Amino acid sequence: MLARALCGTVFGLDGVRVEVEADIADGLPGFHIVGLGDRALQEARERVKIAINNSGFEFPGRRVTVNLAPAQLPKEGTGFDLAIAAAVVNAALDRRLPSDAAWLGELALDGAVRPIRGTLAITAHLDRLGVRRFYVPSANVAEARIATAAPVLGVDHLRDLKAHWEDGAPLTEAARAAADVVSPVSILIDLADVRGQPHAKRALEVAAAGAHHLLLVGPPGAGKTLLARALPGILPGLTQQEAVEVTSIASCVGMLPPGAGLLEVPPFRAPHHTISPAALVGGGGAAPRPGEVTRAHRGVLFMDEITEFRRDALESLRQPLEEGKLAVARTRGHAVLPGRFILVAAANPCPCGFAGDPKRFCECTPLERQRYRARLSGPIRDRIDLQVTVPRQAAGELLRAEVVAENSATVRDRVIQARARQHARRPQGPLNGALSGTQLRKDAALDANSQVLLETAADRLQLSGRAVHRVLRVARTIADLDHRPQIEQSHVAEALQYRESG
Amino acid sequence: MAEDPLPDPPHKGEGDRRESTVWLTDPTYPWLLKQIHDPPPRLFVRGRLPPVPMIAIVGSRRATPYGCRAAHRLARDLSDAGVVVVSGLARGIDAAAHRGALEGGTPTVAVMATGLDRIYPPEHGELATGIAASGALITEAEEGTLPLPGRFPVRNRIISGLSLGVVVVEAAERSGALITARMAAEQGREVFCVPGSIENPLAIGGHRLIKDGAKLVQTVEDVLDEFADLAHARARAHARTHARTRTRTRADSGPQDPELFAVWELLDWVEPRHHDDLAVMMNLDSKEVSRRLTLLEMSGYIIGDCGAVTRRARD
Missing domain, CATH: 3.30.230.10 (Ribosomal Protein S5; domain 2)
Structure with a gap:
């Protein structure tokens, strides 16, 4: 039988x-x-x-x-x-x-x-x-x-x-x-709930609009984590196809709550810095198993204290940052796992955390600071288009009533429009954050004024070719947020403020 | 310091690594150093001891950006005027002084507490090579001597002993820079001090020196005026200052553009101000503040560092 x-x-x-x-x-x-x-x-x-x-x-x-x-x-x-x-x-x-x-x-x-x-x-x-x-x-x-x-x-x-x-x-x-259970609405931080920090908030908006990776530098307690958590809320909602991808991944790794249907909010993953390379990018046992990078697909991967992550774990991020996916080979076969996310990294300015703080004295020697910075290797830095310093907030600042606090919905509307301009220009993608040098030459044409400004900046700040590309990618997104087909001087000027600083 | 140019000391190697030993009895032994009560019996020299007047610039290893800028500028101006800047190759003020001096036209001299084969701090290897290329690294310590705490105060007597005067930039209450200043006074050399903020703990030591009679220094001329023999250097410094006057007044009065001026006006020469503070004070959105700051920075009115900006000091 x-x-x-x-x-x-x-x-x-x-x-x-x-x-x-x-x-x-x-x-x-x-x-x-x-x-x-x-x-x-x-x-x-x-x-x-x-x-x-x-x-x-x-x-x-x-x-x-x-x-x-x-x-x-x-x-x-x-x-x-x-x-x-x-x-x-x-x-x-x-x-x-x-x-x-x-x-x-x-x-x-x-x-x-x-x-x-x-x-x-x-x-x-x-x-x-x-x-x-x-x-x-x-x-x-x-x-x-x-x-x-x-x-x-x-x-x-x-x-x-x-x-x-x-x-x-x-x-x-x-x-x-x-x-027929409705998907749970994740609890998100609204931008309006984040006090002050206009510079960092604007950087978040640019990051969301162009899918740029972002590095937040600031002393402990400056609010870097809160800012990172506000990012999913200003990203455009997932398209049907993206939502299916995200839901399927969540289901495969057992993250989908029982009874849940389609997940429509971009995921937010915040792995701890002790994570192993296999857990970060995937791997594990005999069969390929998705890691945090894949769980953050179409969403945000937040790496707090990025300099504390294991070196090999950080280096394993290179392929997903470059290609939006990664190949994992194991004894029982290999798999290509998706991993297109916005990286939000947070770090202290130096080992003690007080460099650049006007109120506190930094105890670190230049050598210590240099070693600390070098923990984030060149190839990873090259993929991070935006860097902002998040200053410590004075207690009085936190108590003061906010004058103008935009909520996430308003910012998200601008992000959606900026994305629409990018889709109109390149229907097949990529978004600005992943534009290559060749694509930049076509998409990020500069007018005469901005050309002069960028040349002056490259000279004065000794920008490398890659650094110039980063500025161009960001300027392209800022112009998209500004509804301008061409990059103008003000866009380049703003983009230069998000450059890597010492 | 009306000495004839001295013959080259005997060389051991070639290039940057040419090393020699100068004995107290040698004619090449620095004449001023010979005058102190405990001159080192022999000096190990890498490079070439320049036979021109020397001024020391010393200060804190954990200097503020203001202190480093001041040391850098003063050293460059002294070097431009034909004076050799002497310092201790340490972090902070010492390094800023050496770097500033290298930008000027005269060699610079670093007095080390360690052996010539041990550059301390290690990250100053490149700086040391640059110094030895035109000027000299000197020490009384034999090769292999480690950076032991006790060696630094002893080394300081050589810094002051070589120099006509010592300029202190940022020194805490109990610091090596103050030891150097005290030794300079004991050796009968001039003591100068660049003032700092009264809120800055690193300015306390220097300010006490001023109260005790050290000369307050704002520009290179304040230093050179003390030495009748340096009339020639003073004349050169004077000429250069005047050449810069036009650009200086322009930079001092701020940018022409009213939008940029509005930002510049809120900035300070010393205390950095963060981007976010400016946005709040001016009630502007962040992107507009970013735009203005970049334009100010690119036209040389301000200096940006880690999201905070200060006015660019006069050149």
Whole structure:
């Protein structure tokens, strides 16, 4: 007696079709799972067996063999439980399961169906392969519906499937109403809540408009973290396609809250500085696993105390900063993971944190300061277009009523318009923050006045070629914010204030 | 200091690394240094000891930007006038003085507390090479001598001993610069001081020197006026000052553009002011402040540093 049930798993961030075959044969009673499963999958034997017995079925007292095909693909996790149970129960009943239905879910010992990771990616893949009916845990229904127009049925308990399997009774889409959960609105910092700091706020606006990476330099307690947290709120909302990417990534790494549907707010990730390179850019075990860089895809990666990060972790950022994605190779295969984000880095001006502070005395020697700055290597600095100094706020300043405090919505409107100008110029991208030298020559033409200003600045400040490119990229964005087709002198002048300073 | 040009000391190597040992009895031994009560019996020299009048500039290692600018400018002007600037190769004021002197037309001399093979602080290796290329690094310590704390005060007597006078720029209450000034006084040399802000703890030592009779220095002429023998240098300094007068008055009265003037007016020569403060004080948005600051900076009216700006000092 043989039965097959379709399900799927995730490799990297892509869905993969997995077929579960269950065979029940004469012989000593036993339960074997083959097909390169990891430990969690081997333990499925106990979960599935007990869940079946606790749900009104009887686990067959014969030799049960389950194969997961393709057998050479390494399989991880617990998402196969429901499909294994479906195949075993139906093999025992000697019934065939429809070949265009997929079963996703982890089983509890009492037969309840628990949510799994990667539902969105798996559903999308199986939908392309022609699967027309999805049985998923109720908590994953909303995300599965994003990926397919086919019926998605939420399953709460293995018991619910008894009548369906034993008598062929149709399973109604009863779970649908309960599953339409609205995505949680993340708590964001509004720019209006950040006191003072007009220079840094403007830099945030420019960063958002052109997708430029940003470095905030300031003493401890100056409000760098607060400013960084305000950035997602002034980014344009995600497009449908971007939202699907972001939701799918969140689902694959298990960050999607149960019941959540499409995530529409750009992600904000703030890894701690002790993070390993593998956790930052992806890697991990035998199979490629997405890191913080991928979790921040289409959003903001905030690296507080960036000089304290491990050197190898920082250097591993080079590829994603350069290309917006990264290739991760592991023993069991390799994957290309997306990682296009805005980097907001924060650092103290020197080891003691008080350099440039008019009120406090910096204790560091020039050598210490130079070493401290050198921890952020040239290739990383080259990708950071904007640098601003965030001064310590006097206590009186914090208490003073704000005169003009723009809220995030107003700034976001300007950002959206500036992005629209960039899309009109380059429909295929990239945004200004990723323009190459050649693209800059075409897009960032200077008028006579701004040409003179930039030449003077390059001479006086001894700007390198790369530094000039940074100024041009930023000036292009400032002109876009100003609704100007051409870069003017005032734009270059402002852009020069965001340059790297000693 | 009406001495004849002296013959070159005997050389050991070539280029920057030419080194020699000068004994107290040698005719090349600096005449002024010979006059102090405990002159070093021998000096190790890398480079060439310039046989022209010397003035020392000393001060704090943890100097403020103002102090460094003052030391730099004074050293450059002295060097332009044909005076050798002597200092101790330390961080802060010493380095600023050496760098300023290298911009002028006369060599500079660094007196080290360590052996010639150990440049201290290590980040001044390049500066030391620059000094030795035209002037000299000198020390009484043998090769391999480490920068031990006790060696610095001893070294200071050579700095003052070589010089006609010592200019103190920023010295805390108990500092090496004050030791040098005291030794200068004991050796019968002139003591000068560049004043600082009364709020600056690094100005306290120098201000006490002024109260005790040290001469307050604003320009290079304040130093040169004390030495009748340096009439020639004074004349050169005077001529250069006048050549600069036109640009100086322009820079002093601020930019012509009323928008830029409005910003410049709020700035200070010494205390930096942050971008954000200007935006609040002028009730302007940040991008407009940025624009004006860049234009001011590019036309040489202000200096920007880490988001804070000060007026550019007169040249």
